């Protein structure tokens with residue numbers, strides 16, 4: 001399995017999650033945000049699913065599509081309904097107030113907070129209350145080719161996730177082999193982690209015409225995960241002895257306060273709200289004449305390179321690609337340069353699809 005296939009696999013899992021989450025349900029949840037390659041300084045997940053309160057998600061749209069970072073969240077979540085001096089209204093942030101003032105100005109510039117000056121003091125008032133829109137966080141690790149050594153390499157990361165309890169559920173997604181018992185069941189992965197398989201090979205092959213349009217984008221659950229205790233203190237594993245190396249040192253870890261976990265979850269969710277999973281196109285070359293989006297499995301649009309006649313990944317689809325050719329100017333004549341050519345059309349299409357997942361925007 002190549003890096004190229006891993007990238008496509010990851011996009012397919014994101015597309016599946018957006019349509020079919022929760023697994024084996026008859027209808028998709030209407031309030032799901034899916035993102036990829038997000039996390040913390042120490043841990044980044046391949047796919048993240050945010051289960052949201054439908055009304056809360058709609059209310060979140062009032063603050064715009066751009067994320068609220070941790071500093072903005074502190075101001076927005078604590079802003080009072082009536083005018084108040086900001087130092088009286090907000091809890092002490094744990095860092096100097098001058099940074100809070102900067103966040104207040106940023107929020108005012110974005111039009112999501114009201115400010116005024118009285119007796120040389122900044123007063124603030126909220127425009128809308130910030131809803132509790134996030135319900136659950138689900139992390140999926142994608143390993144299309146889960147060999148025994150890949151599973152061994154993955155295990156410490158999964159143990160870290162289980163001990164931390166930042167996500168409510170952790171899953172591993174891999175390729176379906178069609179065997180009576182999927183090999184992933186025999187790998188020594190933590191029992192708290194769910195296992196699902198995707199019939200990736202048939203999706204890659206496409207239908208009989210070879211265009212990959214037909215087929216059902218689906219996944220099979222082989223093991224359900226245990227719900228992790230996100231509201232209890234987590235254990236952050238900092239260092240562990242090397243198994244089989246005669247390393248007798250003790251593991252090092254630290255406890256993580258539930259409040260810190262809640263704040264981190266919300267900050268990641270805010271980033272997911274801004275980016276979604278289709279932001280991959282921002283690091284690719286949709287302005288290349290060979291770039292296109294192809295529909296796989298009844299509608300999941302994935303990047304396709306006509307020069308290579310296959311799916312390409314974000315790394316190879318860059319300005320350094322030897323086969324890159326800019327789209328000819330004649331392709332842009334309709335509406336160009338205001339609306340751009342097909343490359344911009346691709347971005348707009350993906351942006352439209354992303355916005356469908358964010359009601360109220």
Ligand code: SF4
Nearest residue numbers: 288291305317321323
């Ligand atoms: S030729 Fe290169 S830059 Fe163009 S679409 Fe293919 S991979 Fe991307």
